[in-house]
Amino acid sequence: MDASITGPGLPVEIGRIDKELGKLWESADGTKTRASLINLVIYTEDPGSLEENTNLIAAIAGKHACRAILILADPGASGSGASAWISAHCRFSGKGENQICSEQITFRLDGGAAAALPNIVFSHLDSDLPLCLWWRAPFREPLDSELWSWIDRLIFDSSSWAEPLGQFALVKRIDQLAESHAILCDLNWARLHSWRVSLANLFDHPAALAILGRIDSLCITSAPAFRTTAFLLAGWLAAQLRWKLLPDEHCFECADRRRIAFNSAESAGEGISLVELCCADACFHLAREAGFFRATLRAPGVPESEFTLPASPEDVTDTLLGELGRGGRHPLYAKSLEAMLPLMRFRRDSF
Amino acid sequence: MPPSTPLQPVNPLKEGLANRAAPEPCSLVIFGASGDLTHRKLIPALYNLAADGALPAAISVVGFARREKTDASFRAELEASVRKFSRQAVSDAAWTGFASALCYHRSEFDNLAGYESLARRLDELDAVRGTCGNRLFYLAASPDQFGVILENLRLSGLNRGREGGWARVIVEKPFGTDLPSARCLNDLVEGAFPEKDTYRIDHYLGKETAQNIMVLRFANALFEAMWNARYIDHVQITASEPLGVEGRAGYYEKAGALRDMVQNHLLQLLCLTAMEPPAGLDADSIRDEKVKVLRSLRPITGDDVFRHVVRGQYGAGAIDGKRVAAYRDEQNIPPESHTETYVALEVSVDNWRWAGVPFFVRVGKRLPKAATEIAVHFKSVPPVLFKATGEAVDDNVLVIRIQPDEGVSLRMSAKMPGASLRIEPVKMDFRYGTSFGKATPEAYERLLLDAMSGDPTLFARRDEVEEAWKFVDAIREAWQSRSDDIAFYSSGTWGPKEADEMLKRHGAKWRRC
Numbered sequence: 087m088d089a090s091i092t093g094p095g096l097p098v099e100i101g102r103i104d105k106e107l108g109k110l111w112e113s114a115d116g117t118k119t120r121a122s123l124i125n126l127v128i129y130t131e132d133p134g135s136l137e138e139n140t141n142l143i144a145a146i147a148g149k150h151a152c153r154a155i156l157i158l159a160d161p162g163a164s165g166s167g168a169s170a171w172i173s174a175h176c177r178f179s180g181k182g183e184n185q186i187c188s189e190q191i192t193f194r195l196d197g198g199a200a201a202a203l204p205n206i207v208f209s210h211l212d213s214d215l216p217l218c219l220w221w222r223a224p225f226r227e228p229l230d231s232e233l234w235s236w237i238d239r240l241i242f243d244s245s246s247w248a249e250p251l252g253q254f255a256l257v258k259r260i261d262q263l264a265e266s267h268a269i270l271c272d273l274n275w276a277r278l279h280s281w282r283v284s285l286a287n288l289f290d291h292p293a294a295l296a297i298l299g300r301i302d303s304l305c306i307t308s309a310p311a312f313r314t315t316a317f318l319l320a321g322w323l324a325a326q327l328r329w330k331l332l333p334d335e336h337c338f339e340c341a342d343r344r345r346i347a348f349n350s351a352e353s354a355g356e357g358i359s360l361v362e363l364c365c366a367d368a369c370f371h372l373a374r375e376a377g378f379f380r381a382t383l384r385a386p387g388v389p390e391s392e393f394t395l396p397a398s399p400e401d402v403t404d405t406l407l408g409e410l411g412r413g414g415r416h417p418l419y420a421k422s423l424e425a426m427l428p429l430m431r432f433r434r435d436s437f
Numbered sequence: 438m439p440p441s442t443p444l445q446p447v448n449p450l451k452e453g454l455a456n457r458a459a460p461e462p463c464s465l466v467i468f469g470a471s472g473d474l475t476h477r478k479l480i481p482a483l484y485n486l487a488a489d490g491a492l493p494a495a496i497s498v499v500g501f502a503r504r505e506k507t508d509a510s511f512r513a514e515l516e517a518s519v520r521k522f523s524r525q526a527v528s529d530a531a532w533t534g535f536a537s538a539l540c541y542h543r544s545e546f547d548n549l550a551g552y553e554s555l556a557r558r559l560d561e562l563d564a565v566r567g568t569c570g571n572r573l574f575y576l577a578a579s580p581d582q583f584g585v586i587l588e589n590l591r592l593s594g595l596n597r598g599r600e601g602g603w604a605r606v607i608v609e610k611p612f613g614t615d616l617p618s619a620r621c622l623n624d625l626v627e628g629a630f631p632e633k634d635t636y637r638i639d640h641y642l643g644k645e646t647a648q649n650i651m652v653l654r655f656a657n658a659l660f661e662a663m664w665n666a667r668y669i670d671h672v673q674i675t676a677s678e679p680l681g682v683e684g685r686a687g688y689y690e691k692a693g694a695l696r697d698m699v700q701n702h703l704l705q706l707l708c709l710t711a712m713e714p715p716a717g718l719d720a721d722s723i724r725d726e727k728v729k730v731l732r733s734l735r736p737i738t739g740d741d742v743f744r745h746v747v748r749g750q751y752g753a754g755a756i757d758g759k760r761v762a763a764y765r766d767e768q769n770i771p772p773e774s775h776t777e778t779y780v781a782l783e784v785s786v787d788n789w790r791w792a793g794v795p796f797f798v799r800v801g802k803r804l805p806k807a808a809t810e811i812a813v814h815f816k817s818v819p820p821v822l823f824k825a826t827g828e829a830v831d832d833n834v835l836v837i838r839i840q841p842d843e844g845v846s847l848r849m850s851a852k853m854p855g856a857s858l859r860i861e862p863v864k865m866d867f868r869y870g871t872s873f874g875k876a877t878p879e880a881y882e883r884l885l886l887d888a889m890s891g892d893p894t895l896f897a898r899r900d901e902v903e904e905a906w907k908f909v910d911a912i913r914e915a916w917q918s919r920s921d922d923i924a925f926y927s928s929g930t931w932g933p934k935e936a937d938e939m940l941k942r943h944g945a946k947w948r949r950c
Contacts, residue, residue, distance in 0.1 A: 121871045151872045179870055186871045279454075283490050286450035290462045290495030291567025295448055326449045378530040381494070389565045394534035396490045418453045 094140045094192055095173025103210060106172055107189055118176060118185045121151035124410070125211045129157045129203070130222040139222075140190065144175040145403045147188035150410050153212035154190040159200040159223075166198035168206070204233040218410070219268075224248070225256040235265030241406070243273040250314050251430060254423065273402065274315050275419045276409040280398040281319060281358060281372070284379045287395055288363075288370050293387030298327070300365045302344060307351040307360040314430070316350050316358055321426025322418065323363075331425070333432045348429070357400050455491075460889035462495030463571035463602075464559050468546065468586050469578030470500025470511070474609065476518035479577060482881035484519045487535040488528065491886060495567035500541045501555065511541035524879055538566070546578065547585045552593035563599060570602025573888055577609050584625050591629040605634040607888050610701055611692070612637055612897070615913070616906040623899045636888045637897040641702040641809075643880030645869065646843040648895070650709040650811070651723075653837065653845060660835070661714070663815070665790045670832065672796045673812040673948055674706050677804035679756045681928070682778070686769035694780045695748070698800040700909045702809075704731065705897070706839070707796055710811055711786050720894040724901060731904035735785040742915035743922050747936040749779035751803035754928030761803065761928045775920045778802040781936035782912075783943075795943060799936060803928035808950035809839040823860060831862040834948070843877065844868035 098106040111120055126146065128139050136158055143154040154175075171192040176185040191210055195202065211217060220241040234240070240260065247253040261270055289295045304323060308316040323329070329338035329346055338346040353359050363370045368385035372395075379395040398408060451459050465483075467475050486492045500511055516536065520527050542558060544551020563570055574590060576583050587606070590596045598604045608626060613619030626635050641647055654661055663669070676698055682689045689697065708727035715722040737745050752763040765772050779801035786796060815833040823830055834848040846866040853859035869877060887895055916922070924933030931947060940946050 119871060123872045149873070280490055282450070283454055284494075286448060286454060287494035289448050289450060290493050290569075292446070292569055294567065295446055298448075298450075323450075326452060376530075377528060378534065388567065390567075393494065393537060394530060395494055396488050396531050396534065398490065412455075 094136065095171040095190065097169065097171050100168055100170045100193075100206075103170060103172060103191055107191075110172060110174060110189075118174075118187050119179075120174075121186050121188060122153045122212045122215060123150060124152045125155065125215050125217045126152040126220065127155045127157065127207055127217065128220045128222060129159065131159050131161070132222070133158065133160065135222070136192070140173075140192070142403055142406075143188075143190050146407060146410070147175040147190075148177045149407050151186060151188050153210075153215070154188060155207065155210055156190060156192045157195060157203065157206065158193065159195045159203065161195075161197070161200040163196035163200075165196055167194075167196045168199040168202065169194045204230060204236075207233070208236065218271075220406070222246075225253055225260070227256070229256070229260055229263065231263050231265060234260050234263055234268060237266070237268040239271050240268040241271045241273065241409070243402070244314050244318070245274040245277070245312050247314070251427070254427060269415050270419065271409050271416065272318075272419060273405050273409065274318055275416060275422070276405050276412075277315060277357065277400050278319055278322065279408060279412075280379075280396070281361065281374075282322060284372055284381070284395040284397070285323075285361060285363075288372060288381055288383065291388050291390075294370070294383065294385055296387075297365060297368045297370075297385050298363075300344070300368075301327070301346060301363045302366070303347045303349070303362075303364045304338075305349040305351060305360075305362045305364075306358060307353050308358040309355050310352050312357050313350065313352075317426050317430055317433075318422055319358065319361065320348055320350075320429060321422040321424075324425040324429075325418070325421040329425070331428045331432065333428065336432075350433075457886075458890040458892055460491070460493055460886050461571055461603075461891070462493045462567055462569045463573050463889055464497045464499060464562050464566075464568045465573045465575060465885075465889075466499045466501055466542075466555065466559070467575045467577050468501045468582070469576070470502040470541065471504050471506075472502075472577055474577045475500065476515070477522050478879070478881045479575065479885070480515045481519050481522040481524070482879050482885055484523055484527070484532070484535050485525060485879065486882050486886060487538075488525065488531040491882075493889075495569065496889075497538050497540065497559075497562045497566050497568055499555070499558070499562070500539070501544060501551075502541075503543065503545055505543055506541045508540045512536045512539050515539060546582045547589070549589050549592055552589045552595060556593050556595050559595070560599065563602075568602075570599030572598060572602065572604045573607065574605070575607045575609070580609075580611060580622075583608065583622060587625050587629040596629040603634065603891070604630065605636060605888060605891070606630045607636040607638055607884075607896075609638055611696065612701070612902045613906065614692070614696060616903060616910050619902055619906045623903065627899075632899055633893070635896075635899070636884075636893055637899075637902060638884055639701050639705055639897050640880040640884065641705055641839070642895040642897075643882075643884040644839055644843075645877050646837060646839045647706065647709065648883075649845075650706075650837060654710075655714055664813075666792050666794045668815055669794050670814045670816045671794055671943060671945055672707075672710060673814065674703055674710070674796065674798045674810075675812070675948070675950055676703060676800040676809045677931075677950060678802055678807045679804060679929075680807075681751070681761060681803050682764065682767050682770065686767060689778075690770055690774060690776050693748075693776045694778055694800050694802070695909055695912060699780060699782070699798065700905050701897070703798050703800060704905045704908070706809075706811055707784065707786075707798065708901075710813070711791055711796070713790070718894070720892060720896075721898075723894055724898045728898070728900050728904060729788075730786060731901060731908065733786050733788040733791075734908050735787045736908065736911050737782070737784075737915075738911045739915055742912050745783040745939070746912055747779075747781045747924060747933060747939055748777035748916065748922065749781075749801065749924040749926050749933040749936070750774070750776065751778050751801075751928045752925045754803065754930065756803060756805075756929050763928070764803075775923055777923065779804075779924075779926060779932045779936070781932065781939060783939055797940060797945070797947070799932065799947070801926075801932050804931055805929055806950060807841060810948075810950060811837040811839070812948045813837075814945065823858070826858050826860075828858065828860045830860055836948075842868060842870065844870075 174187045176187040216238040218239040219237045306316040361372045371382040613622045708730045711730045712726040715726045781799040784796040813835040836846045851863045924935045926933040
């Protein structure tokens, strides 16, 4: 690990973290209140991400009080060592009189110490609160069933994976571990939430809804780094509209044997920028612009041709906050994944 | 839960987008579109829903009022209101998208032709915006206009959805001024809309903490097991505010605290506190249980009223260090007024669970602070173990704060650190604002969404309203027989001493909120 990295906050001995946190609050002048709804553990192996992750925690703690544990691991480091820091993120409450604070404990685990991850996590949790683990690194064999069995929400971002097919397979295995009850939260899926809401809204008009059953082409334009996002959206549409993939024909097919061509295009920028659903006499475009969606409809019986719809920010902080705020399980994610994975396998070269 | 309209095809892309029923495309017509409620609450609530992506794209909002306005001028005045009253900052893009759904329809409330032209306009909106023939009418006008509006909705056929769509009506409080007028209003509503399509709005039920009462009770074995006469000594429900009559003299002088607050908001809170677990979370299962509570209330009649109810009126005093006038010296209040600005009741719920547990309910104006809360006072531990030490042990109190500072706290006893045995009360406190940084949605947002989704759970049913009036009317009847019982209290205090005496008889005292 890069020796120049220093942890944020007050350096502490690992065995004295609880005591030092206690002191931190004792030294507060009574205007600070500690709050916590969840344990948010972020695991990363990116040595340059300490500041980014700390900023993320600060932003999240401002809306969703938590005990944050940031773990920066370097399993491949030659030496073995562990060090820790503590800090607090405070915000003023409604009337600005008191500050509401969330704690952050930062660990740096080098070499063999990285194997102590479950112990590090378990010994510093705020007891009885849900454990959300945000895994910001590639999943690897062997899977530590002890660790995964205690996770309530496993957060990851499939758009960041270099080898999505292999990673999805590992996530599936984690999900199937006997003791695992973790809810899988793919931020790539969470990022699609406002796309899904807006696409559904395009078909509010009865005349538009009638056309949904005649769609014969789907095109999704996304930034190169967000191809899995585009495929996940295609998977959702396929699952909801009961389209099946015909690998040899490069298209989907629905129950009435109608074929639906699927194209993915690339554009500069971030995320998905355009979704087009068309048939011979109609076309529905949904384009993302700054802060909103622009819907353009050309369809018989649908008089309104252009309107705007709200779009949630897609940056990682807002996406995670949206996910934590909505909570719940994601049964449609599993269905969408099932529809998407054959498509990804078929277009393996794209990933 | 909410009834879906089988004639309308289902949009498969809407599945699973939220863990609640999706609001359906519709036209929302607001009667009284120039009024305060529309500007301060309804339109900002609708804007916030739109900005959060919670509204269907196929929606139109039609303001119906007497004043001459164009769609553009109506939108411009609503934009100013939204910028002033919205709970979140207004984004130009979100406003532009939302504003395209707004339009204005000018008509007198008693002019049938105005409703017929409204019907044509709604048909056009169906075609243009895809609102599917669904209509939601919001009676935000003065209650004396409700009758004529409902009658004209019926005569113009607007009380029925178009082409498989639905028609619903939201009735704003007050739901009458006594039982006969409530029945009359309910009959009027029923003449135009069936009960299943009638949504009587009590915004208290849309508040997060009011909804949390059921979760707290029925999702926590700890509390529900102790939620009965065996463990609970008494319950206090308080709604206090430092404000005076504030320009509502005409209305308030006729209504008084009992009708303005107790008949609706406070009895609803009492029902949520006292009800049995419902068979399910559907609207009627919950409302059935609430009605059972209302039917179990021991009527307070005749001379009992003067033992179990205290009515008061504020005199001059000080609020936040400033002198304030007595109620009788307020503008447009008669100097001999007997209208109660404070009322405290001792309510008995005569059923198996609550036998012998008094529910003390109080509401008042010009009290020291704004607070609405339910305080559940548990029985004392047997005075055995700590008696010898001379230490008093306070009772456990569970407080559900409805507003402001929404949350839940539990008072319990703890040993003070040190060699001697000293027992002090400590408080465990959960605050929504502390744990959740994001703004809580306004009650109207939730309720409007529910009405669009066909979920009447948080709205009052006819029998609920009428049972509540029956209880309240008996008290008013006794009050009408005399006027010497009104107790005066200084503004800025916690109400008349007679109310304190009422609790003292039970060995209790009002909580300092």
